[in-house]
Amino acid sequence: MTYPRPLSIVEASGGFSAVEKSKKEQIYEAAARLFRDKGYQATSMRDLAKEVGLRASSLYNHFPSKSDVLREICTNNAQRFLEGMQEVEVLDASATEKLTRLIRLHIRLSLEDVTSVTAFNDEWRHLEEPHLSAFLKLRKDYESRFQTIIQTGVASGEFKPVNPLILSYTLFSAVRWLYDWYKPGKKISAAELEQEVLGILMEGVKL
Amino acid sequence: MTYPRPLSIVEASGGFSAVEKSKKEQIYEAAARLFRDKGYQATSMRDLAKEVGLRASSLYNHFPSKSDVLREICTNNAQRFLEGMQEVEVLDASATEKLTRLIRLHIRLSLEDVTSVTAFNDEWRHLEEPHLSAFLKLRKDYESRFQTIIQTGVASGEFKPVNPLILSYTLFSAVRWLYDWYKPGKKISAAELEQEVLGILMEGVKL
DNA sequence: CCTACCGATCGGTAGG
DNA sequence: CCTACCGATCGGTAGG
Numbered sequence: 407m408t409y410p411r412p413l414s415i416v417e418a419s420g421g422f423s424a425v426e427k428s429k430k431e432q433i434y435e436a437a438a439r440l441f442r443d444k445g446y447q448a449t450s451m452r453d454l455a456k457e458v459g460l461r462a463s464s465l466y467n468h469f470p471s472k473s474d475v476l477r478e479i480c481t482n483n484a485q486r487f488l489e490g491m492q493e494v495e496v497l498d499a500s501a502t503e504k505l506t507r508l509i510r511l512h513i514r515l516s517l518e519d520v521t522s523v524t525a526f527n528d529e530w531r532h533l534e535e536p537h538l539s540a541f542l543k544l545r546k547d548y549e550s551r552f553q554t555i556i557q558t559g560v561a562s563g564e565f566k567p568v569n570p571l572i573l574s575y576t577l578f579s580a581v582r583w584l585y586d587w588y589k590p591g592k593k594i595s596a597a598e599l600e601q602e603v604l605g606i607l608m609e610g611v612k613l
Numbered sequence: 614m615t616y617p618r619p620l621s622i623v624e625a626s627g628g629f630s631a632v633e634k635s636k637k638e639q640i641y642e643a644a645a646r647l648f649r650d651k652g653y654q655a656t657s658m659r660d661l662a663k664e665v666g667l668r669a670s671s672l673y674n675h676f677p678s679k680s681d682v683l684r685e686i687c688t689n690n691a692q693r694f695l696e697g698m699q700e701v702e703v704l705d706a707s708a709t710e711k712l713t714r715l716i717r718l719h720i721r722l723s724l725e726d727v728t729s730v731t732a733f734n735d736e737w738r739h740l741e742e743p744h745l746s747a748f749l750k751l752r753k754d755y756e757s758r759f760q761t762i763i764q765t766g767v768a769s770g771e772f773k774p775v776n777p778l779i780l781s782y783t784l785f786s787a788v789r790w791l792y793d794w795y796k797p798g799k800k801i802s803a804a805e806l807e808q809e810v811l812g813i814l815m816e817g818v819k820l
Numbered sequence: 821c822c823t824a825c826c827g828a829t830c831g832g833t834a835g836g
Numbered sequence: 837c838c839t840a841c842c843g844a845t846c847g848g849t850a851g852g
Contacts, residue, residue, distance in 0.1 A: 447654035448739070451831060463832080464837050472831065502819065528735070532655070566820050569801070572809045573818065575790040582789065583782040594776070602779045610817030611780065612709065613773050658847060670848080671821050679847065 430468045432458045437475045441525040442585075446476055446532040473534045476525070477541075480533060483526035484544045486515055491551055501559025502608075508552065509577060509607060513600050516584040524585040549574060580607060637675045639665045644682045648732040649792075653683055653739040680741045683732070684748075687740060690733035691751045693722055698758055708766025709815075715759065716784060716814060720807050723791040731792040756781060787814060 436457040490511040559565040643664040697718040766772040
C-alpha cells in the first residue's frame with residue numbers, strides 16, 4: 407500500500423469541516439505544546455507519537471522529519487506576524503496609531519495561539535540550514551519594517567527621540583511573558599491586558 | 614590516585630589570583646556559553662569537554678553531573694538578583710527610585726555576564742527535581758518582592774494605577790533582549806542603554 | 821586525568 | 837499504519 411505525500415496544514419484542513427482536525431494538525435499542535443514545555447531537543451519523536459496515539463515511525467507519513475515540524479511552526483508564525491505588519495503598513499494613519507496596532511498585534515497573536523508562538527519564539531535556533539537562514543531573513547525583514555515605523559514617529563515628533571532599534575527590541579520582549587504566563591487561571595481579559603500593556607509602553611509608568 | 618571533591622566556584626577561586634581561572638571556572642563558563650548558544654539538551658558533555666581541552670569523563674572530577682553544571686549557573690544568578698533586590702529594599706527611598714534601581718540592576722547584571730544570565734533565564738526548566746522546585750521558589754520570592762515595590766508606588770500615587778503583576782513581567786521581559794543582542798558590535802555604551810530603556814519604561818514612548 | 825566501555829535512547833528506514 | 841531494526845550518540849562509570 408502507498409501513502410499520500412505529506413500535505414501542509416493549510417492544504418490538509420481545506421477538505422475538512424472546522425470541527426475535525428487532521429492527523430497532521432494534531433501532530434503539529436502536540437509538537438508546539440511539547441516544544442514549548444520541554445524544548446525541541448528534549449522532545450523525542452516517540453514522545454510526540456504517544457501524544458497523538460501513533461508509533462514514532464508513523465509520524466513520517468505526515469512530516470518528513472522532526473526538524474520539518476519545527477520549520478512549519480516557525481514559518482507559519484513568521485507569516486502571521488508579517489501579514490499583520492502588512493495590514494498596518496498600508497493604513498493611512500499616524501505613527502502612534504500604527505505602533506499601537508503593532509503592539510496589539512503582538513498581544514493578540516500571542517493569546518490566540520500561545521503554544522505555537524512560544525515554540526516559534528524560543529526554538530527557532532534548532533532549525534537546520536538552509537531553513538535557519540531563511541527564517542532569520544524573515545525576522546530581520548519584520549524588525550526593519552517595525553523600526554521604520556518608529557523612525558517615522560520620531561521624525562514627525564510624535565515619539566520621543568528614542569533609538570528605534572532599542573525601542574523595537576524592548577517592545578518585542580515586553581510582550582514575551584504573555585505565553586509563559588497567560589494560560590491557566592487568567593483572571594484578566596485580553597482587552598484589559600491590552601490596555602495595561604499599551605499604557606505602560608506608550609505613556610510610561612510614572613504618574 | 615584520588616582526586617579532590619568538586620569545589621564551588623567561590624571556593625575554587627579563593628586560592629587563585631584574579632587572572633588565572635580554575636578548570637572548574639573554565640568549565641562553568643564554557644557551559645554557560647554552550648547552553649546559551651545551543652541549549653542545555655543540545656550540549657553534550659563531549660562538546661563541553663572539547664571546549665576546555667578535556668575528555669568527557671574528566672568533567673566529572675569537577676561537577677557531579679551535567680545537570681549540576683546547570684544548577685550552579687541558575688543558583689548563582691538567582692543569588693545575584695536577590696542580593697541586588699536586598700540592597701534596593703533597605704534603601705530609604707521613593708518607589709520611583711527603587712524601581713529605577715531595579716531596572717538598572719537587571720540591565721547591569723545582564724551586561725556584566727551575558728552568557729550566564731541567558732542560560733539562567735532560558736534553561737532553568739531543564740533542572741531536575743528537587744532543584745527545579747527550589748529554583749522556582751527563589752524566583753517566586755524575587756517576583757513577589759518586586760511586585761511589592763510596585764504596589765507601594767501605586768498606593769503612594771507615584772505610579773499610575775497599573776496591575777503590579779503585569780508591570781513586573783513587562784519589566785522583566787523588557788530587558789531580556791539585551792543578552793541576545795548586546796554582544797558583538799555594541800555601538801552603544803551601557804550608560805546610554807540604561808538611559809534609553811529607563812526612559813521608555815518610566816516615561817513612555819509618546820512625546 | 822585518561823582509555824575503555826555500558827545501557828539507554830535517539831532520529832529515521834525497510835518492508836509490508 | 838505497524839513491527840522490527842539500524843547506526844549514532846548520549847550521560848555516566850570502572851579502573852588505573
